[in-house]
Amino acid sequence: MGTPTGRPLRADAERSIKAIMKAAEDLLGANPAATMEQIAEAAGVARATVHRRFASREALIEAMEVAAWRELEQAVEAARPHTAPPLVALHQATANILQIKPGWRFTLARPVPLSPQAQAVHAGVMAACETVFARAKESGLLGPDADTTWARQAYLALLSEAAHGAARDSGPGPDALATRVIDTLMHGIAAPPADRDRRRA
Numbered sequence: 001m002g003t004p005t006g007r008p009l010r011a012d013a014e015r016s017i018k019a020i021m022k023a024a025e026d027l028l029g030a031n032p033a034a035t036m037e038q039i040a041e042a043a044g045v046a047r048a049t050v051h052r053r054f055a056s057r058e059a060l061i062e063a064m065e066v067a068a069w070r071e072l073e074q075a076v077e078a079a080r081p082h083t084a085p086p087l088v089a090l091h092q093a094t095a096n097i098l099q100i101k102p103g104w105r106f107t108l109a110r111p112v113p114l115s116p117q118a119q120a121v122h123a124g125v126m127a128a129c130e131t132v133f134a135r136a137k138e139s140g141l142l143g144p145d146a147d148t149t150w151a152r153q154a155y156l157a158l159l160s161e162a163a164h165g166a167a168r169d170s171g172p173g174p175d176a177l178a179t180r181v182i183d184t185l186m187h188g189i190a191a192p193p194a195d196r197d198r199r200r201a
Contacts, residue, residue: 013053019043020050021064028061029106036060061107062115068104069113069121075100081128086136091182093132094159098174101163129155141186155185 023043027034036057040050054060075096079089101108113119133148133155142151162177172180 016043016045016049017053017063020045020053020060021067024060024064025104025106032106062113062118064104064107065110065113065115065118066121068100068107069118069125071100071104072097072108073121073125076125076128081132081135086132086139086141087182087186089132090136090155091178093129094162094181095174095178097159098162098177101159105163126152151185155181158184 020039020043024034024039027039027042036050036054037047039060040047043050050060054063076093078096079093081089081093083089084092113122129152130148133142133152136142137144137146137148142148158181162181
């Protein structure tokens with residue numbers, strides 16, 4: 001029974017919304033044409049509950065985008081992009097994101113979300129990313145002529161590939177993948193000069 005404040009009802013509503021979104025993510029990832037009825041069945045709720053929470057399939061997907069990007073926003077902010085040493089912030093943000101992104105593979109498949117609300121959160125996440133790269137350049141971690149826009153694009157491409165690896169149970173964990181992403185970004189895949197010199201000798 002609900003209290004006068006309605007808190008238990010809100011908790012129930014939140015649980016049902018999360019269940020619906022989780023079912024939608026799983027079903028739409030396997031079959032993008034999945035119906036609201038199929039999503040309701042997978043979520044274990046009545047079809048009327050899904051339609052009461054989400055006016056349409058598009059509204060459900062937009063709500064999923066907002067939820068996913070808010071989780072990513074929290075993951076990035078937890079890495080303290082404005083105050084932590086740039087390399088520390090970049091590694092921690094990467095590991096945090098790699099814990100979240102595989103759970104939203106369908107929802108985060110678009111480079112830019114459709115929902116205006118999610119777009120605003122997306123813009124904030126990208127701004128935090130740009131801040132880290134700007135601070136990395138200012139600190140000397142990146143060269144004075146480094147193109148931070150290109151560096152950010154390369155980083156996001158590596159992050160996307162790593163997220164596919166994080167989705168595989170047999171693959172390395174988020175922290176190891178984050179190390180791989182940052183090492184590849186900062187040093188490439190060539191052998192260090194000292195190793196190359198030894199091989200030539």
